[in-house]
Amino acid sequence: MAGKMRRQEALDRVLGSLLEETGVSATVLLNNRGQLLAHRMPSGWDKETVGAMAATLGGSGAKVAGALGLGLSRMAILDCERGELLVVVFGDLMLTAILAPENVNLALATIGMRRAVEEIQAILDLRPMDLKIDRQQVADVVREIRESDFGRSILDQLGGKG
Amino acid sequence: MGFQKVAIHSFKGGTGKSNLTASMAAVLATKGRRVGILDLDLTAPGQHEIFRLDQGKVRATFDDFLWGHCAIEETAVDVTPQAKAKGGRLYLVPASMKLEDIQRVLKRGYEVAQFASGLSRLEEARDLDMLLLDTHPGIGEDSLLALAASDVIYVCFLMDRQHYTGTAILLELADMMGKDVRLIVNKVPTHYSPQEVREKVEDRFGRPVAAVIPFEQEVMATESSEVVALTRPSTHFSAEVHRIVEGLSGGKKGAG
Numbered sequence: 035m036a037g038k039m040r041r042q043e044a045l046d047r048v049l050g051s052l053l054e055e056t057g058v059s060a061t062v063l064l065n066n067r068g069q070l071l072a073h074r075m076p077s078g079w080d081k082e083t084v085g086a087m088a089a090t091l092g093g094s095g096a097k098v099a100g101a102l103g104l105g106l107s108r109m110a111i112l113d114c115e116r117g118e119l120l121v122v123v124f125g126d127l128m129l130t131a132i133l134a135p136e137n138v139n140l141a142l143a144t145i146g147m148r149r150a151v152e153e154i155q156a157i158l159d160l161r162p163m164d165l166k167i168d169r170q171q172v173a174d175v176v177r178e179i180r181e182s183d184f185g186r187s188i189l190d191q192l193g194g195k196g
Numbered sequence: 197m198g199f200q201k202v203a204i205h206s207f208k209g210g211t212g213k214s215n216l217t218a219s220m221a222a223v224l225a226t227k228g229r230r231v232g233i234l235d236l237d238l239t240a241p242g243q244h245e246i247f248r249l250d251q252g253k254v255r256a257t258f259d260d261f262l263w264g265h266c267a268i269e270e271t272a273v274d275v276t277p278q279a280k281a282k283g284g285r286l287y288l289v290p291a292s293m294k295l296e297d298i299q300r301v302l303k304r305g306y307e308v309a310q311f312a313s314g315l316s317r318l319e320e321a322r323d324l325d326m327l328l329l330d331t332h333p334g335i336g337e338d339s340l341l342a343l344a345a346s347d348v349i350y351v352c353f354l355m356d357r358q359h360y361t362g363t364a365i366l367l368e369l370a371d372m373m374g375k376d377v378r379l380i381v382n383k384v385p386t387h388y389s390p391q392e393v394r395e396k397v398e399d400r401f402g403r404p405v406a407a408v409i410p411f412e413q414e415v416m417a418t419e420s421s422e423v424v425a426l427t428r429p430s431t432h433f434s435a436e437v438h439r440i441v442e443g444l445s446g447g448k449k450g451a452g
Contacts, residue, residue, distance in 0.1 A: 097430060155387060163388065172361060176369060188344045
């Protein structure tokens, strides 16, 4: 329970920093089913509505990217008359930021969001790749197969390679 | 370029090998190729499920050929309509689901010469451009035999520690046999960047990565009851299968 609280506090802190450092007006962290993990936004805003809209935009972007063979979508940007909506997709999660026109600095917001995503991944313990190979075991097993009757007969048939 | 035999293999089971094989073959057939699939996972066959073949109506299986009960061409079922693979031809040689056949393979294995002659005869009888071998996972004799018989080997694995050392063993064995070998990383957790996965895997394993396929709920939800690359063209799985197939330049008719 304490760990969960600390995790929630840490997520809130990351979103708070994003607001303070990049001029973002509101930010929401949600999963691809539209459920909110954390948010920071001005009073009077409906976090559920913002979250649902962002999930729709992020989900549509992912579908379009898939259909066009462009790989996983990383960011969707909605350039509007009175501001910008940014959705960064990472795995099952989306981080959304809304920028008011007077604060629009897309480059700064993008960098801030990417940094926030890295911090969120660390908080949620989304581990980096391991890819650990036991090279000694590889060598031992390959040697064993090569020296077996079956291995020798296969290599003989293939022209004595190895 | 002549007839090409392509093995889709893995060290562990559950890597999505059979679905990849079915989809690769079907996409090749839509490009006008004459393609065969041989279900070599004789102790746990599955291709018949993907193509929704009624096992009760299958006249003969690969097991029947191995035990000398029929000619190989009698085992090849034309599944072009099931796969909706217009343009080319798609044949499936299913394996037997009968317990006695599975136990017989486990106990006795099968003859190398019989296996090799079957592949050649199948090519001739159905005028195949390509034969895709859906192998039995691991480093057992039957698996090595399938790899030795192939021209190109795709080794599939998951981002899971149980797969890494075994995959490296397979790559060494394929090198020892002088084979063209490529990697497919399947069901990748979606918080990883596919590009980063590709770079790290190529660096760690020292072999080209043909595809990095993210985990997709939509693909899992098919329960292996359809040829995903054709039925769900907007999935990443489908896009990656097309990319893999484009890298296969062989076959009698050249690049598709």
